[in-house]
Amino acid sequence: MNRTKQFIAQQGSNSTVKVFDAGTGQLYRVITVGGNIVSQPYISGSVMTVTVESAGRKQVKTYSLPHGGLKSTIPVQ
Secondary structure, eight states: OOOOOOEEEEEOSTTEEEEEETTTOOEEEEEEOSSEEOSOOEEETTEEEEEEEETTEEEEEEEETTTTEEEEEEEEO
8 A cells, every 4th residue: 555654744953844754653754944943834634834933924834744845925014
């Protein structure tokens, strides 16, 4: 059976998110989000979202997993 990996996200420092393999609990990747994290990261399927603040502006950033590439950035008020 071909199963996709499942992940758990946890805030590391003020500007990093640690992504863990849910099956083994091992650290899989550390993603630097380019600002101060203002809400907890959230993973759904193969997408992780996190709200960050940089230069007084808040943005919702979406990353694709497992590679951790930035998919989109949406400014919020």
